[in-house]
Amino acid sequence: MELFLCEDLVFREVIAKTKEEVLSFLAEKLFEKGCVKQEYIEAIQEREKEYPTGLPSSEPRVAIPHANFEMVNKTTLAIATLKQPVEFHNMEKKQVRLPVQIVIMMAIGEPHGQVDMLQKIVTIIQDEPLRKAMIQTKSNRELLQLLEQAVA
Template sequence: MKITEFFQNELNVTNLDVESKEEIFKVLFKKLYDNGFVKESFLDAIIKREKSFPTGLQLNKYNVAIPHTDPEHVNKPAIAVATLLNPVTFKNMANPVEDVKVSIVFMMALNEAHSQVEMLQQMVQLIQNDSVLEKIINAKGGGEIIDIVKNASFILN
């Protein structure tokens, strides 16, 4: 399955002005829930999982977070994206005592456990490209984010 199939215009938010990861989670959850992708239990599951297994990633130029949770909270797979007006603090996935100032959040809603590893691998390939992340940060809307990801899909082959 290609990662590009999981991005939907209505699930993306650009220049989100929030102060905490919980606020980001609520905004992206609402988009996923209102569009039928996740169950009501998804938000609590994301928040709980983030406390035990942080998802902030320290990268070269732009830091990202990839929150996700167990498949039983998901109706159909999707990836919701938020670009942040101001970076928000997440705990570092590699070293949970460290903070990471995150500028882009990719919330993954996957309904099959085995697909998480494959999607995370494709996501890592995508986020390791600084120019792709910069284009996503500068995107003016959800449709533009989808175009950027589709144009970057050559990276994922």
């Protein structure tokens, strides 16, 4: 699976009040770059309602929203760190809300690619110093480099 990562899909200190705002923001950026089809923007919101993507961990917490591979033109990740955490529902216990500060939106264009990418992203989730470094980066380039190291 070839992964396309670029600085144009890396956003630091995003200001959002809700998970819906963050999801729309990242999905629209993926669409503008031609990585996903227009339907992806709505599909990501619908999927999040049914299958929450907030991951339980120590802070800063991560969410990994994604939608169906058929809506993806180019396999990539879009990442946002948030100035203030927003609530996502816990992937394991839907009724539990988690303050999330790192959102990694997966646009995976292969049917089984999501599993491979999830395994790589799990390493980020298990690495608290890495997550803290992601929040503290001073440039999009620096954040992209941390992401590249984690999923390479």
